[in-house]
Amino acid sequence: MGDYRRVWIHERQGTVNLGTQALSIIGVPDFPEVAGGDCLGTLITSVLRSSTISVSHNDIFVIAQKIVSKAERRIVHLDKVRPSAMARAWGNAHDKDPRLIEIVLSQTRRIVRMERGNLIVENLQGFVCANAGVDSSNVSKGTVSLLPKDCDQSASRIREELEQEFGVALSVIIADTFGRPWRRGLVDVALGVSGLAPLLDYRGKQDSFGNVLKATLIAVADELASAAELVMGKTEGIPIALIRGFGYDVSSGCAQEMIRPAEEDLFR
Amino acid sequence: MGDYRRVWIHERQGTVNLGTQALSIIGVPDFPEVAGGDCLGTLITSVLRSSTISVSHNDIFVIAQKIVSKAERRIVHLDKVRPSAMARAWGNAHDKDPRLIEIVLSQTRRIVRMERGNLIVENLQGFVCANAGVDSSNVSKGTVSLLPKDCDQSASRIREELEQEFGVALSVIIADTFGRPWRRGLVDVALGVSGLAPLLDYRGKQDSFGNVLKATLIAVADELASAAELVMGKTEGIPIALIRGFGYDVSSGCAQEMIRPAEEDLFR
Numbered sequence: 001m002g003d004y005r006r007v008w009i010h011e012r013q014g015t016v017n018l019g020t021q022a023l024s025i026i027g028v029p030d031f032p033e034v035a036g037g038d039c040l041g042t043l044i045t046s047v048l049r050s051s052t053i054s055v056s057h058n059d060i061f062v063i064a065q066k067i068v069s070k071a072e073r074r075i076v077h078l079d080k081v082r083p084s085a086m087a088r089a090w091g092n093a094h095d096k097d098p099r100l101i102e103i104v105l106s107q108t109r110r111i112v113r114m115e116r117g118n119l120i121v122e123n124l125q126g127f128v129c130a131n132a133g134v135d136s137s138n139v140s141k142g143t144v145s146l147l148p149k150d151c152d153q154s155a156s157r158i159r160e161e162l163e164q165e166f167g168v169a170l171s172v173i174i175a176d177t178f179g180r181p182w183r184r185g186l187v188d189v190a191l192g193v194s195g196l197a198p199l200l201d202y203r204g205k206q207d208s209f210g211n212v213l214k215a216t217l218i219a220v221a222d223e224l225a226s227a228a229e230l231v232m233g234k235t236e237g238i239p240i241a242l243i244r245g246f247g248y249d250v251s252s253g254c255a256q257e258m259i260r261p262a263e264e265d266l267f268r
Numbered sequence: 269m270g271d272y273r274r275v276w277i278h279e280r281q282g283t284v285n286l287g288t289q290a291l292s293i294i295g296v297p298d299f300p301e302v303a304g305g306d307c308l309g310t311l312i313t314s315v316l317r318s319s320t321i322s323v324s325h326n327d328i329f330v331i332a333q334k335i336v337s338k339a340e341r342r343i344v345h346l347d348k349v350r351p352s353a354m355a356r357a358w359g360n361a362h363d364k365d366p367r368l369i370e371i372v373l374s375q376t377r378r379i380v381r382m383e384r385g386n387l388i389v390e391n392l393q394g395f396v397c398a399n400a401g402v403d404s405s406n407v408s409k410g411t412v413s414l415l416p417k418d419c420d421q422s423a424s425r426i427r428e429e430l431e432q433e434f435g436v437a438l439s440v441i442i443a444d445t446f447g448r449p450w451r452r453g454l455v456d457v458a459l460g461v462s463g464l465a466p467l468l469d470y471r472g473k474q475d476s477f478g479n480v481l482k483a484t485l486i487a488v489a490d491e492l493a494s495a496a497e498l499v500m501g502k503t504e505g506i507p508i509a510l511i512r513g514f515g516y517d518v519s520s521g522c523a524q525e526m527i528r529p530a531e532e533d534l535f536r
Binding site for chain 1: 289290291292293294295297301381383384386388395396404405406407408409445448449450451452453454455456457466467468475476477478479481484485486487488490491492494495497498499505506514525526527528532533534535
């Protein structure tokens with residue numbers, strides 16, 4: 001282990017040019033169904049080693065939240081849930097399973113909107129989204145998945161496993177599909193990040209006209225998550241994509257940095 | 269013209285498999301400064317013909333809004349603006365140029381939030397964003413850019429020019445950088461779309477467990493715009509990216525379809 005680690009620590013300290021001009025996004029095919037307790041690093045390694053896809057220095061793994069939740073046993077059986085009065089009232093009023101509402105409320109720190117059948121909340125990790133990220137797609141009938149308890153920590157653990165296996169510096173993003181207030185359709189965003197800075201700061205830099213950029217902080221981790229979704233699809237069973245060619249500096253940044261603080265939030 | 273048109277009309281009618289597993293995003297380098305009245309189709313063609321980048325059937329061109337605005341003479345000199353009382357009051361209170369505020373208000377249909385120095389509005393085309401998309405980066409000092417008047421129409425015109433030049437079916441997305449209420453950092457979204465459906469509808473389809481997907485409408489045009497931003501950067505002078513390998517059916521869809529109707533909007 002010692003040898004490769006020296007190599008990639010050296011590579012890590014080098015600075016990568018941000019002026020990247022081409023990148024590839026590769027969906028990892030034939031991924032097996034994930035069960036509670038599985039080690040995702042081991043699973044990903046074995047799938048990649050039996051594929052034609054090689055892994056390179058600074059590759060970014062984007063991993064669908066759903067398989068992380070499954071590996072971390074974040075699956076709840078509806079049968080085991082006793083809905084509260086509020087969950088029963090809301091569920092019955094909007095033709096939703098009161099047990100599902102109860103699970104959503106159990107993952108909620110603050111309700112942002114509870115209106116017209118929609119439940120937009122701030123979840124226990126601070127993400128504002130519909131239903132606290134509780135979801136019944138791509139899981140067995142009668143069960144729902146919760147978000148991982150700490151998505152940054154999950155990303156960091158998987159990154160460590162993958163770096164040990166492949167012997168190069170890598171990044172990991174855990175992605176989920178979120179709605180937006182004023183635009184129809186969902187896009188993938190980054191809930192967990194390890195290895196790269198989620199926000200790229202152009203503030204203070206000059207554009208080609210010599211104007212100093214004032215407000216340009218780009219959420220590259222969210223853009224990487226969205227880019228990966230394009231090859232993952234929702235019914236195809238491609239829960240992992242590899243992004244290659246995105247120049248970045250290795251960083252200790254995490255997805256929690258992307259949560260807007262309450263004092264800047266105009267839409268509480 | 270007749271011959272290639274027959275060819276690509278035939279190709280257009282074919283169905284492309286959506287299960288794409290790899291895509292490439294290529295930044296188009298060495299793009300010249302765009303001036304009012306320039307034909308972007310001609311400019312793009314000449315840059316690509318003198319580069320090593322070839323153009324293939326179903327390639328998607330993502331074009332930064334800024335150069336479309338420049339070509340369409342959507343640049344305003346601050347000198348020529350007389351701010352209203354409201355623009356003066358707001359500008360002075362928040363240390364912003366009242367003439368800039370006046371221009372923002374001139375592009376506004378409805379104010380969503382006017383709070384703590386932020387001006388979040390619904391612009392004349394229906395996009396909810398900061399400052400109606402009026403921006404002073406990457407333009408000459410003393411000027412600002414407005415969004416194109418009709419981004420879908422601009423996308424459609426550029427697509428037609430490019431298809432005529434290259435003789436293959438293509439798509440065009442006009443992208444700009446927008447903020448989000450609860451997440452820090454900006455991401456690119458699609459303001460104009462021609463050639464592909466901006467929303468991919470999974471509703472009614474089954475996942476691998478036989479669950480029928482209920483709420484999954486993916487804003488692929490926004491994800492494509494975000495993916496392209498990763499190679500464009502903000503200070504590098506790469507206003508165009510080519511996305512290759514995204515399987516899609518040719519469609520008459522447009523970006524206006526992505527605007528959430530008022531009756532579904534919980535954050536007006």
